[in-house]
Amino acid sequence: MVVTVILIGLVLIIAILAVVYRIHSLVDVARGNHKKKVTGSNGVNAALLFAFLVLSMISLIWYSVSRFDVYSLPVASEHGISTDNLFWVTMAVTGIVFIITQILLFYFSYRYRYRTKSKALFFPENNRLEMIWTIVPAIVLAVLIFSGLKIWNQVTADPPEEAEVLEIMGYQFAWKTRYPGKDGQLGKYDYRLIDATNEFGIDFRDKAAFDDFTPREIHIPKGKPVLLKIRARDVLHSVFAPHFRLKMDAVPGMPTSFWFIPNKTTEEMRIETGNPDFNYEIACTEVCGRGHFSMRMLVVVEEPEAYEKWKSEQEPWLSKNQDYLAKVPEDLQELALIKIGIDQ
Amino acid sequence: MSTKNIELEAELHEHDHDHEHHQSFITKYIFSTDHKIIAKQYLFTGIFWAFIGGLLSVVFRLQLGFPDMDLEWLRPFFGKWITINGKLDPEFYLALVTMHGTIMVFFVLTAGLSGTFSNYLIPLQIGARDMASGFINMLSYWFFFASSVVMFISFFIETGPASGGWVVYPPLSALPQAMSGSGLGMTMWLTAMALFIASTLLGGINYITTVINLRTKGMSFSRLPLTIWAFLLTAIIGLLSFPVLLAAALLLILDRSFGTSFYLAEIFINGEALPNMGGSPILYQHLFWFLGHPEVYIVLLPALGITSEVIATNSRKPIFGYRAMIGSMMGITILSFIVWAHHMFVTGMNPFLGSIFMLLTLIIAVPSAVKVFNYLTTLWKGNIVFTPAMLFSIGLVSFFISGGLTGIFLGNSAIDIQLHDTYFVVAHFHLVMGSAAFFGMMAGVYHWFPKMFGRMMDEKLGYVHFWLTFIGIYLVFFPMHYIGIAGFPRRYYSFTNFDTFSMFTDLNAFVSVAAIITFGAQIIFAFNFLYSIFKGRIAPANPWRSNTLEWTTPRNPGHGNWPGKIPEVYRWPYDYSKPGAKEDFIPQNIPYSQTPESNLPFEKDLVEKEKAEKES
Structure with missing residues (x-):
């Protein structure tokens, strides 16, 4: 019933439009509009262009200012402060260029609309002008490039020796994390050792693997460098931690990494945002299949003391899955038992 | 080209002319x-594909703008994908996004834009009877058709499309x-692209040969x-870069x-360790973007060319x-x-390579800026006639500025860390490449x-078409900048899983409504x-009182374009409003x-030259 009414309505609307269109074209013919160089529409379009300029600039500025807190994401890492700064410097530079060029575009269109008596200026070229607008953008861009280079080199420099290391692995469709345990060294892995329980493919022939632990969420200390060792198990994924301004692809067969210094604890961020439920999140930004939009992992930033305490309370993976002790070579069995804290 | 040659062609043409009426429908309109x-x-x-591509985007905008909407009414079209x-199946959502991109970039803005206007305008504007090889030209279209x-x-x-x-x-x-789309759908995607590349290369060779x-x-x-x-x-860009995509596709087929x-x-994957060792997904990305980035300019340059012509003509x-x-x-x-790897700053590529590509990428902003300033100066002190084509050209320049400037953020690797693969990128390329090229096509x-x-x-x-589309496009893509700055990732079926992305449900709904109206x-x-x-x-x-040669042909140019001799050319195409001239x-x-009344000093010598040539 509803569908029929809508259909009839649509047909009527189309019929009305068709009639209006037909009348309008006949009126045009009667007026002899097509013989004129321009019709009254020319002035209307010129005015509309000008109106568009004014209205769009007003709404742009209004929205950008009034919603600033909504779209600007609080930053929680050291390098994030510099990249954000560069972002806003670039915004200022391009913003000015944007406003000037758009104003010129629409204002010129309006101002120089067709007039029967006037004639356009024959002005085919001017090398000085061309030079100016080649060189000035080049200089501005050079400044932006070098500021960017400086920050990029810092961000991608080798991580400090003392960085906290942890591994994050993407798979369809979640993240998993592994910490090196007390020895501070992540054990080796091999993708052929992966099974339903040993999801990381940890290789227990390597003694560094014995005390590795795999918590449900990531904990990291505030104010200390943290090195993420990133890998993927099946297809491409990308680690994206928006508040840390951190993004790096996870590539099967090619481990990647990203290091950063978190500078606000989760608690501090809860106060800053006024949201008591605030949590740092990691998302995936490389399309990876059906569940791409659901690869969420929580990150907790704590004061270093709290972090150390949390770390010391974690139980090694091997101690939770003691079946895998069988995979440990004979000569290392004893060491494995000591490392996972099982007394004989 | 010598005069003799033209006469020869004229004769040939007359010969053609006799036969024209005997052409069957098939040779005239189909295998022409x-x-x-x-x-x-x-x-x-191209227009057919544009409607398909646009329709797909409307469907996934429904999902993004109104995640709770009951899409049962789409079942007659999409069957089990509802x-x-x-609800829309999440994998089908990705299929829609994928096909929207593929169709718009390759079928609409490459074939529909370059294919249409290079073919139409090259012979008419340079004064040629037809393309260098009509047969290869026909093959080019039919390869494209097969690909389609x-x-x-x-x-x-x-299993659904790629x-x-x-x-x-x-x-x-x-x-x-x-994912299921990586089955037969992907094989068909690769087959279609291989055919498409063949079509582009055949077309490109022809365009280059004809112009030269x-x-x-x-x-x-x-x-x-x-x-x-x-x-x-x-055509030169296409000829040099599309083969690399073919190589990338070929290796993918082998894999x-x-x-x-x-x-x-x-x-x-799926409980099984695959035997493959030693390959690199990054290799594919390098090969893909070696075409993928030039492709942006394959899409954009023809639009800029058309705009230059339209703006000059209508600014008089x-x-x-x-x-x-x-x-x-x-x-x-x-x-x-030499800028392709700016799509790959955070793929794990060597950061030093990132620095180089950032440098090269930002350099490309300079010639783009020059073009914009030249357009603005062309409008300055003009006598502007707002034909629909002119409005679309002005719209193009506006999009080119808006989208081009955001490129300066994304080309900067330090800023790109945060913005890569967010809606900021979506806003950027839809304005600078998608909408600008689309407006070029419309113009x-x-x-x-x-x-x-x-x-x-x-x-x-x-x-009416222009104003609804122009405002509509800005209302669709401008808000995406804010969504992107807030960190929303691309190709997400829904944002409800994350607290970080919990806002902007209103803005996303707004964007979707704007998209539907624009469509x-x-x-x-x-x-x-x-x-x-x-x-x-x-x-x-000559409805627009334009200078170029196509307007010297009959109203419906026949086979061979000009009934008699091909006109000769004496001046550049932009003698508008020349001081002293009778007309503008x-x-x-x-x-x-x-x-003689409007010749500039250096052109007076050319008169002598013309005379000398006439006599010889």
């Missing part, structure tokens, strides 16, 4: 070797077990309209079907800085080949419709286009000897 018919074939196919809860058919059929197969994003990065696209060899007497490179310069450079490991290494002014425009297009052409259709079909499109409907406005265009082909007002010989335009085929 006439560049004008082929151009129209490209145009109709889940039992009346394969791609279209892939919508209807059980769905790994239009970039189809492996391993996702290489492993059918990773078949220019009429007097049509030196320094007198070529900027449209032709743009088409020529576009998928023949057990090689070019892109695959150390993969554990010479294009400002003709040589600077050519220079900047050449600069863009060369630089377009072209409105401007050359009278030549193509011998009739005028309705101006008023054109204005609806295209129906006005479709009506105007189809109606005017049959019922439009008869076009005058002097077509290219008017000798300086006929315009």
Whole structure:
């Protein structure tokens, strides 16, 4: 019933439009509009262009200012402060260029609309002008490039020796994390050792693997460098931690990494945002299949003391899955038992 | 080209003329070797695909704007891809996104734009009877058609069309077990693309050969309209970069079907460790973007060429800085080949390589800026006639500025860390490449419709179409900048899983409504286009009072374009509002000897030269 009414309505609307269109074209013919160089529409379009300029600039500025807190994401890492700064410097530079060029575009269109008596200026070229607008953008861009280079080199420099290391692995469709345990060294892995329980493919022939632990969420200390060792198990994924301004692809067969210094604890961020439920999140930004939009992992930033305490309370993976002790070579069995804290 | 040659061609043409009426429907309209018919074939196919591509985007915008909406009513179209809860299947959502991208980039803005206007305008504007090889030209279209058919059929197969994003990065696209779209759908995608690449190369060879060899007497490179310069450079980019995509696709086919490991290494999927070792997904990305980035300019340059022509004509002014425009297009052409890895700053590529590509990328902003300033100066002190084509060209410049400036953020690797693969990128390329190129295409259709079909499109409907589309596009894509700054990732089916992305449900709904209205406005265009082909007002010989050669042909140019001799060219195409001239335009085929009142000092010497040549 509803569908029929809508259909009839649509047909009527189309019929009305068709009639209006037909009348309008006949009126045009009667007026002899097509013989004129321009019709009254020319002035209307010129005015509309000008109106568009004014209205769009007003709404742009209004929205950008009034919603600033909504779209600007609080930053929680050291390098994030510099990249954000560069972002806003670039915004200022391009913003000015944007406003000037758009104003010129629409204002010129309006101002120089067709007039029967006037004639356009024959002005085919001017090398000085061309030079100016080649060189000035080049200089501005050079400044932006070098500021960017400086920050990029810092961000991608080798991580400090003392960085906290942890591994994050993407798979369809979640993240998993592994910490090196007390020895501070992540054990080796091999993708052929992966099974339903040993999801990381940890290789227990390597003694560094014995005390590795795999918590449900990531904990990291505030104010200390943290090195993420990133890998993927099946297809491409990308680690994206928006508040840390951190993004790096996870590539099967090619481990990647990203290091950063978190500078606000989760608690501090809860106060800053006024949201008591605030949590740092990691998302995936490389399309990876059906569940791409659901690869969420929580990150907790704590004061270093709290972090150390949390770390010391974690139980090694091997101690939770003691079946895998069988995979440990004979000569290392004893060491494995000591490392996972099982007394004989 | 010598005069003798032209006479010879004229004779040949007369010979052709006799036969023209004996052509059957099939040789005239289907397997035609006439560049004008082929151009129209490209145009109709392009418009068809544009509607399909647009419709797909409306469907996924429904999901993004109204995640709770009951989409049961779409079941007649999408069948099992609507889940039992009346929701879009998440994998089909990705398929929609993938096909929207592929269709728009390749079928609409490459084939539909370059295919239409390079074919249509090159012979007409350089003064040639047809393309260098009509047969290769015909093959080019039919390869494209075959590609279209394969791609279209892939919508209807059980496992669905390709769905790994239009970039189809492996391993996702290489492993059918990773998603259903990577099965037969992906094979068909690769087949369609291989056919498409063949089509582009055949077309490109023809465009280049024609521009170099078949220019009429007097049509030196320094007198070529900027449209032709743009088409020529576009064809060169395509010819050099599309083969690399073919290589990328070929290796992907080998990985998928023949057990090689070019892109695959150390993969554990669906409870199984695959034997592939030593491959690199990054290799694919390098190969893909070696085409993928130049592709942006393959899409954009023809639009900029068309705009240059339309803006000069309708400002009644010479294009400002003709040589600077050519220079900047050449600069863009060369630089377009050495910026590709800026799509890969955070893929794990060596950061030093990132620094180099950042440098090269930001350099490409300079020639782009030059073009914008030249457009602005062309408008300055003009006498502007707002035809629909002119409005679309002004819209293009506006989009080119808006989208181009955000490129300066994304090209900066330090800023790109945060913005990569967010909605900021979506906003950026939809404005600078998608919308700008689309507006170039629309400007072209409105401007050359009278030549193509011998009739005028309705101006008023054109204005309505322009305003709804122009405002609509800004309302769709401008808000995406804010969504992107807030960190929202691309290709997300829904944002409800994350607290960080919990805002902007209102803005996303707003964007979706704007998208639907913008799409609806295209129906006005479709009506105007189809109606005017049959019922439009008869076009005058030179409706826009333009200088280029196509307007010297009969209203409906036949096979061979000019009934008699091909006109000779004496001047550049931008003698608009020349001081002293009777009219505000002097077509290219008017000798300086006929315009003593408006000749500039250096042109007076050319009069002598013309005389000398006439005598010899």
